Amino acid sequence: MMTRVLPPDERGLHLAAAILGDGGLVAFPTETVYGLGANACDGRAVAAIYETKGRPTFNPLIVHLPSLEAADEYAEVAGPLRDLAQAFWPGPLTLVAPRKPGPLSDLVTAGLTTLAVRVPAHGVAQAILSAFDGPVAAPSANPSGRISPTTAQHVLAHLDGKIDAVVDAGPCQVGLESTIIGMEDGAPVLLRPGGLPAEAAEQAIGAKLRVLRPGQVTAPGQLESHYAPVAPMRLNADGPEEGELWLGFGPDEHGGANLSEAGDLREAAANLFGMLHRLDTGRPIAVATVPDIGVGQAINDRLRRAAAPRG
Ligand code: TXA
Ligand code: MG
Numbered sequence: 001m002m003t004r005v006l007p008p009d010e011r012g013l014h015l016a017a018a019i020l021g022d023g024g025l026v027a028f029p030t031e032t033v034y035g036l037g038a039n040a041c042d043g044r045a046v047a048a049i050y051e052t053k054g055r056p057t058f059n060p061l062i063v064h065l066p067s068l069e070a071a072d073e074y075a076e077v078a079g080p081l082r083d084l085a086q087a088f089w090p091g092p093l094t095l096v097a098p099r100k101p102g103p104l105s106d107l108v109t110a111g112l113t114t115l116a117v118r119v120p121a122h123g124v125a126q127a128i129l130s131a132f133d134g135p136v137a138a139p140s141a142n143p144s145g146r147i148s149p150t151t152a153q154h155v156l157a158h159l160d161g162k163i164d165a166v167v168d169a170g171p172c173q174v175g176l177e178s179t180i181i182g183m184e185d186g187a188p189v190l191l192r193p194g195g196l197p198a199e200a201a202e203q204a205i206g207a208k209l210r211v212l213r214p215g216q217v218t219a220p221g222q223l224e225s226h227y228a229p230v231a232p233m234r235l236n237a238d239g240p241e242e243g244e245l246w247l248g249f250g251p252d253e254h255g256g257a258n259l260s261e262a263g264d265l266r267e268a269a270a271n272l273f274g275m276l277h278r279l280d281t282g283r284p285i286a287v288a289t290v291p292d293i294g295v296g297q298a299i300n301d302r303l304r305r306a307a308a309p310r311g
Helices: 010-021 043-053 068-072 080-088 123-132 152-159 198-205 265-279 296-307
Strands: 004-006 026-029 034-039 062-064 093-098 114-118 165-167 179-184 187-192 233-237 245-248 285-288
Touching: 004 010, 010 026, 010 034, 010 123, 010 165, 026 123, 026 152, 034 043, 034 062, 034 123, 034 152, 043 265, 068 080, 080 093, 080 179, 080 187, 080 198, 152 165, 179 198, 187 198, 233 296, 245 265, 265 296
Parallel strands: 004 165, 026 165, 062 114, 093 179, 233 285, 245 285
Antiparallel strands: 026 034, 093 114, 179 187
16 A cells, blocks of 8 residues: 555545545544554544554543534533533533434444543544545554554554545644543543643632542453453354354354454454344354454454453
């Protein structure tokens, strides 16, 4: 794949939006760091993000929107979170709020019932979001384990040839990821320090933010047996045994559900959460072997968690 370097002019921005619409990956500047964007409603495009970053797990992603009104379509931004949105959006602040039912791919939230939403202030990010006219999932545009990119050159250093385009608008002003604030037990909590000082947020809501100790579980997705179906799951199965439901991968004669009959890992990733949900009927589930390469690693990570003994 040839990665196009697009200028932040009208043609470049509309091309970027068109590539997103076609299910492609576009890196673009925000005021914090460069993000790796995909259409948040397109499961295969979101799977391509995980694959390109080489993320071995499905971490939930931040959905970028042009305004609070647009964010209201996807998340329940209420109480102190709404005060924060009104005070600091657009800006380097991400809010984790209850997800509303709708067209977002389950891969974006990694199956969680909360959604991280952010309204970036960068003019180029704003222009792409407006031209695309839909939710854009975007983690920082770096391979997993590398530092976040603050120039288009940083993005290209690792992702050249792996993504469709990067919009080059020079260095990011903040240079540090957004501050993430969510709610726990009815109180606002700081989930990640970042570009917006916590003190500024505290001043806006007139209350202290609770800070989670490092290592304390924040996203329930990190819990070993979260999203586990109620019944036992058997992995790397050759086929269903008596009484088991089947979740296949690749062509087979077992009937039942299939993550991807074509054996396409991105399609499998896009189908994973929805199918686990539908198969969660109380009957045991047997799952075919999924190749442990590319986004298959994240699929297997999630399957192992789902099959883990319950605590
Ligand atoms: O500044 C930023 O926030 C950049 C730019 C591109 O917007 N994006 C960014 O995304 O830093 P990423 O994927 O590198 O970090 C997102 C963080 C992850 O640590 C993830 O676990 C957390 O947000 N997150 C996302 N959804 C969440 C949720 N529902 N609950 C808790 N944490 C969530
Ligand atoms: Mg990151």
